[in-house]
Amino acid sequence: DTEVTQTPKHLVMGMTNKKSLKCEQHMGHRAMYWYKQKAKKPPELMFVYSYEKLSINESVPSRFSPECPNSSLLNLHLHALQPEDSALYLCASNQGGTGNEQFFGPGTRLTVL
Amino acid sequence: AQKVTQAQTEISVVEKEDVTLDCVYETRDTTYYLFWYKQPPSGELVFLIRRNSFDEQNEISGRYSWNFQKSTSSFNFTITASQVVDSAVYFCALSEEGGGADGLTFGKGTHLIIQP
Numbered sequence: 001d002t003e004v005t006q007t008p009k010h011l012v013m014g015m016t017n018k019k020s021l022k023c024e025q026h027m028g029h030r031a032m033y034w035y036k037q038k039a040k041k042p043p044e045l046m047f048v049y050s051y052e053k054l055s056i057n058e059s060v061p062s063r064f065s066p067e068c069p070n071s072s073l074l075n076l077h078l079h080a081l082q083p084e085d086s087a088l089y090l091c092a093s094n095q096g097g098t099g100n101e102q103f104f105g106p107g108t109r110l111t112v113l
Numbered sequence: 114a115q116k117v118t119q120a121q122t123e124i125s126v127v128e129k130e131d132v133t134l135d136c137v138y139e140t141r142d143t144t145y146y147l148f149w150y151k152q153p154p155s156g157e158l159v160f161l162i163r164r165n166s167f168d169e170q171n172e173i174s175g176r177y178s179w180n181f182q183k184s185t186s187s188f189n190f191t192i193t194a195s196q197v198v199d200s201a202v203y204f205c206a207l208s209e210e211g212g213g214a215d216g217l218t219f220g221k222g223t224h225l226i227i228q229p
Contacts, residue, residue, distance in 0.1 A: 101148060
């Protein structure tokens with residue numbers, strides 16, 4: 001299995017909702033990433049998990065809460081989001097360490113009303 | 114601080130033409146890694162190539178080729194005999210030697226349009 005899967009593909013939520021994005025990989029990768037991509041912009045790093053521990057948090061607001069239940073799964077819990085949080089959320093994984101290519105999932109397109 | 118510049122916002126060519134996408138990077142590290150990714154309209158980022166800072170060999174893979182020049186801090190990407198399926202946004206990205214997993218710093222991307 002050489003892919004990263006993400007669910008759901010699309011999500012529409014109100015500002016008071018709580019929802020979660022899910023990411024899964026079965027490549028034995030030890031690092032997993034969340035990126036946020038606004039339209040016509042490059043992906044921006046949000047969080048990095050290395051060996052199931054949060055190693056990088058790029059000053060992301062607390063309304064985004066990551067979780068890594070095990071080495072294959074990565075969640076992003078969403079609460080009290082704002083309309084400007086509408087974006088494509090991309091998950092990626094790699095072997096860990098430095099310099100290894102990251103493999104991306106298809107993303108979740110989030111719309112906050 | 115690391116930075117990646119893709120000065121070409123959009124390029125439009127007719128099918129079968131050759132096209133080069135430019136990438137210029139800035140880093141203080143002597144060890145770093147460069148990547149190219151393709152993002153078709155579906156949204157998924159597809160890995161194309163990785164280069165480390167010690168390997169300046171050019172790479173050719175089918176119609177794709179990459180020219181890495183440390184002297185000019187550039188890592189350019191050429192598509193030969195372009196096809197409509199090559200239409201996508203292409204991102205150049207950089208990661209530095211820092212120990213542990215780290216994220217990618219992306220350029221702003223070049224939107225490539227191949228017209229039939």
